[in-house]
Amino acid sequence: MAVIELERPKLAPARMRPRDVMRVGAVGLRTRPLRAFLSALGIAIGIAAMVAVVGLSSSSGAELDRQLSALGTNLLTISAGNTLTGEQATMPTDAEAMIERIGPVESASSIGKVADAKVYRTEQIPEAQTNGINTYAARLDLPATVGATLSSGTWLDAATERYPAAVIGASTAQRLGIGSVTVDTQIVVGGIRFSVVGILEPVALAAELDSGVMIGWPVAEQRLGFDGHPTTLYTRAEEAKLESVRQVLAGTANPEAPNEVDVARPSDALAAKQATSQAFANLLLGVGAVALLVGGVGVANTMVISVLERRAEIGLRRSLGATRGQIRTQFLAESLLLSALGGTGGILLGTGVTTGYALYSGWPSVVPAWATMGGLAATLLIGALAGLYPAIRASRLSPTEALSTP
Structure with a gap:
């Protein structure tokens, strides 16, 4: 089977x-x-x-x-460079007026460094302790040109620019221990007491203002011996023609010695x-x-x-x-x-x-x-x-x- x-x-x-x-x-x-x-x-x-x-x-x-969107990328700065012998150059007193004649330029303003005008909180501060603070004669339209704002107080006006009134930068306020502006807030500039009328916020496109004291152009000439020569000019130009303006700025600011002028674009530093x-x-x-x-x-x-x-x-x-x-x-x-x-x-x-x-x-x-x-x-x-x-x-x-x- x-x-x-x-x-x-x-x-x-x-x-x-x-x-x-x-x-x-x-x-x-x-x-x-x-x-x-x-x-x-x-x-x-x-x-x-x-x-x-x-x-x-x-x-x-x-x-x-x-x-950059708020401050703009069309700001150019013109500063005094060095001469052929290595000395500090000076720009003409009418450099700002000449730059304003350039067609695409929308606005221009300037500051001038006041030599030997040292800044102290009071007269009791030793002379060696300057904190590296510079004094600048400033135009009234400076904040609008560089995009500066104030954290306290006000900017200079047609009245205060002729009297011992000052606006201080953000770093200057910290170094001097000034947190806000009151009627009694004073500092010593070049041996003269100045009333502090305003404190700036940090200025991204003009960092030199942060560690400076800004006073009126007339009072700087009358009380501190300022010679009236700008050391830095700030220029706003049309964005489309910015490079063209940049090429002629040095020759316009100082026709006799354009090589003694430095032109920069602050937004490049931020980039x-x-x-x-x-x-x-x-x-x-x-x-x-x-x-x-x-x-x-x-x-x-x-x-x-x-x-x-x-x-x-x-x-x-x-x-x-x-x-x-x-x-x-x-x-x-x-x-x-x-x-x-x-x-x-x-x-x-x-x-x-x-x-x-x-x-x-x-x-x-x-x-x-x-x-x-x-x-x-x-x-x-x-x-x-x-x-x-x-x-x-x-x-x-x-x-x-x-x-x-x-």
């Missing part, structure tokens, strides 16, 4: 749905929460550093752009400052990348230890029908979840740091979308690389070897 052998049908392994992958991958995180937290913290620190650096750099740049800040931000971004790499090594270490500790679990799953691919998917998903948790926390932390510092500094808070998306992508990449080797190692364990491990 013939025996008929029936072939046993091969059962295809059950497929894991995405929800099942997430649930199985989260098992290791739930059973070892402290280790998972510390590993995710390494990732979070790296991502937070990168997001904060990019965010603070972008916020600083946005603030600088806001300042250079922004570029320097960006270079420094790139350096800090590299530091954040190193921190992220260190966090990835921590995740890889955690996953390797997890594989070693869970050999029995791996063997049991293999003996119940789990394939090598499913084991790989489980540990790879666990690594990705661990990194994603750290990345999400890092993005929130970096955004919070950027927002807090921006609000403290009075900047607009800017966190580029590419920084958060790039940070999350970097997190997932680090998680995939960190979990790849442990996942492959776990999948290669045979059920008998894994179950026999004590």
Whole structure:
């Protein structure tokens, strides 16, 4: 009698749905929460550093752009340079009037340094302690030309420019210990008492005013021996014709010696400052990348230890029908979840740091979308690389070897 052998049908392994992958991958995180937290913290620190650096750099740049938009980029400064013999040159007294004749020039103003007019808080201050404060004769339209505003008091007018009245810069106010203007606030300029009528806010496009004392042109000539020669002229010109104006300013200000005149665009210095800040931000971004790499090594270490500790679990799953691919998917998903948790926390932390510092500094808070998306992508990449080797190692364990491990 013939025996008929029936072939046993091969059962295809059950497929894991995405929800099942997430649930199985989260098992290791739930059973070892402290280790998972510390590993995710390494990732979070790296991502937070990168997001904060990019965010603070972008916020600083946005603030600088806001300042330039408010102050304008069409300001040119003309200052007296040096003669061929190396001595300090002087500009003609009518230099400002000549510059105003240039067609595209919208406005012009000037200051003149008053030599030997040292500034003190009172007469009791030793002569050597000048605090590096300069005295300038200033025109009445100076604030409108350079974009200066006052934090306290008022600017000079047609009456006060003829009397011992002064407006002090922001740095000068700090050095002299003057926080606000009152009717009794006085300083000593060139041995003469001047009443302080105003305090300037920091002037971004004319930083020399911050550490100066501005007095009226007439009183400087009458009481302090000022010779009437301007040392710095400020000119606003049409933006479209700015370069053309720039080329003729030196010859217009001092036709006899144009080589003794220096012409500059203050907004260029601010742009250079922004570029320097960006270079420094790139350096800090590299530091954040190193921190992220260190966090990835921590995740890889955690996953390797997890594989070693869970050999029995791996063997049991293999003996119940789990394939090598499913084991790989489980540990790879666990690594990705661990990194994603750290990345999400890092993005929130970096955004919070950027927002807090921006609000403290009075900047607009800017966190580029590419920084958060790039940070999350970097997190997932680090998680995939960190979990790849442990996942492959776990999948290669045979059920008998894994179950026999004590």
